[in-house]
Amino acid sequence: MGSGSNVVKEQGCEFCSSPGGPVLWQNEVCRVVRVDEPDYPGFVRVILNRHAREMSDLEATEREALMRVVFEVEAAVRECMGADKMNIASLGNMTPHVHWHVVPRFRDDRHFPTPIWSAPQREAVVPAERRERAGAIARSLHRRLA
Amino acid sequence: MGSGSNVVKEQGCEFCSSPGGPVLWQNEVCRVVRVDEPDYPGFVRVILNRHAREMSDLEATEREALMRVVFEVEAAVRECMGADKMNIASLGNMTPHVHWHVVPRFRDDRHFPTPIWSAPQREAVVPAERRERAGAIARSLHRRLA
Secondary structure, eight states, X not given: OOOOTTSOOOTTOHHHHXXXXXXXXXXXXXXXXXXXXXXXXXXXXXXXXXOOSSGGGSOHHXXXXXXXXXXXXXXXXXXXXXXXXXXXXXXXXXXXXXXEEEEEEOTTSSSTTSOTTSOOSSOOOOOHHHHHHHTTHHHHHHHHTO | OOOOTTSOOOTTOHHHHSXXXXXXXXXXXXXXXXXXXXXXXXXXXXXXXXXXXXXXXXXXXXXXXXXXXXXXXXXXXXXXXXOSEXXXXXXXSSSOXXXXXXEEEOTTSSSTTSOTTSOOSSOOOOOHHHHHHHTTHHHHHHHHTO
16 A cells, blocks of 8 residues: 555544555555445545645645546546446545545446435446456556556 | 637537636636535536546646646635635536536535535534635636636
8 A cells, every 4th residue: 555654644544544445556656446335336546645635735746646547547447337427536524635536427326417425316236247347447557557 | 718619519518508607717728617506605616618528538738737727726715715625526427528526615514524415414504704705716716827
């Protein structure tokens, strides 16, 4: 998780004390982890390695390095999953440590067209094929971010 | 709204046929509009002028120009509003035309700490002072993005 001695950590912060999920890819700036959300295979998070609260706390160089990864992740997830729409969000109200949610959305998913944090629109069974596709994301990321 | 003849438009798209709100600032790439959401003074959107569906449909140069604005907007809103946390999101499930929500969050707002799209956590009265602060955002943007 890029937990070298030069990475600033904050006591009590979930993303300073743990990777935040199985790591699919990482570099010195950030890591990409799989989110365990049964309704949303292909949902990943990009988590800054060091502790910072807001994007506006980052210097331009670090911000650009992080966003380059976020947008390659968006492209990889979109391609692998064949999503109808991609959602990207940096919220952090509960865990104020910079991280980005990257979520592939489908017209038949549990919340479409409302955000995944809203009340469900329907009961939704995720197609097995969609779960299988999610397995290709790590490989795609390694190729894109080589 | 940067609706010059070189801006690609899509029929039936809300953000191709209207500015999407009162324009606080704009350039050739995008516009920043005020969102009329009584629970969230200081909520603004950054809307790409041309029609594109996903961030991954943008060339690097255009993407960087857009994100430079998004992050200056985040900084301006954070500073003007004195927010407890900033939320940034590109969803577009209902209006698949690239745009970013930039939302100042407060511990006492209607949904904190959950996303603004979730079920409310409480009834919340927005302090008058918070509404007044929102009036300073356009000026801050013009200064930052001069």
